[in-house]
Amino acid sequence: MSTTTLHYIHDPLCGWCYGAAPLVKAAREVVPVRAHGGGMMAGARRQPVTPQLRDYVMPHDRRIAELTGQPFGDAYFEGLLRDASAVFDSAPPTAAVLAAETLAGRGLDMLSRLQSAHYVEGRRIADRAVLVEMAGAIGLDATAFARALDDAQREELHAHIAETRRLMERAGARGFPSFVLERDGKLTVLDAGAFLGRPQALRDWLRAQLPDDVASQGSAPAAFGCGPDSCSI
Numbered sequence: 001m002s003t004t005t006l007h008y009i010h011d012p013l014c015g016w017c018y019g020a021a022p023l024v025k026a027a028r029e030v031v032p033v034r035a036h037g038g039g040m041m042a043g044a045r046r047q048p049v050t051p052q053l054r055d056y057v058m059p060h061d062r063r064i065a066e067l068t069g070q071p072f073g074d075a076y077f078e079g080l081l082r083d084a085s086a087v088f089d090s091a092p093p094t095a096a097v098l099a100a101e102t103l104a105g106r107g108l109d110m111l112s113r114l115q116s117a118h119y120v121e122g123r124r125i126a127d128r129a130v131l132v133e134m135a136g137a138i139g140l141d142a143t144a145f146a147r148a149l150d151d152a153q154r155e156e157l158h159a160h161i162a163e164t165r166r167l168m169e170r171a172g173a174r175g176f177p178s179f180v181l182e183r184d185g186k187l188t189v190l191d192a193g194a195f196l197g198r199p200q201a202l203r204d205w206l207r208a209q210l211p212d213d214v215a216s217q218g219s220a221p222a223a224f225g226c227g228p229d230s231c232s233i
Contacts, residue, residue: 075122
């Protein structure tokens with residue numbers, strides 16, 4: 001039997017991944033989607049919020065909003081991006097996505113909620129209390145989630161990020177977000193940039209591709225998004 005999966009390579013703090021969130025939602029209506037967190041701002045790459053960081057990301061964010069229609073809140077622009085005590089760290093929210101997936105198969109729902117919490121509500125999604133609160137917001141048991149979060153951070157997170165990086169190398173994915181269609185073991189990187197702001201087009205394209213070989217769609221994707229270790233426009 002033919003099997004098809006869309007691998008979604010992301011980072012919770014990648015603005016372009018937030019811009020691609022409607023594409024993920026559309027794709028989930030057509031094919032199974034698996035999330036792979038790449039640790040763009042994890043470990044040594046975590047960053048405190050500074051005026052320099054704010055000045056760097058804001059033009060990117062405004063461009064993302066323009067191209068995709070995704071909302072960015074004042075609580076993010078004028079709150080979180082001015083909070084010198086905040087730290088951007090991909091590791092805890094990535095662990096939260098893994099925990100939600102392990103607990104209830106809700107990893108992508110958790111990622112979507114965390115993206116809204118960060119970019120609209122200006123919440124600190126690296127903070128444990130916020131992660132537990134967001135788990136409750138999508139209907140997960142807070143106590144069970146907290147245990148699963150601890151397990152994910154201790155046992156799964158680093159291996160998951162390493163496996164994501166290996167998948168990127170194997171598929172030829174250049175950064176975040178990347179969409180990799182796997183059909184019968186064959187990997188094809190999709191040109192996600194061609195679908196930004198057009199989730200219906202991606203939904204229709206995926207439906208059209210399912211019966212056929214997608215190898216002809218493997219041309220180099222348009223340059224957009226975040227690189228393996230930093231975000232660029």
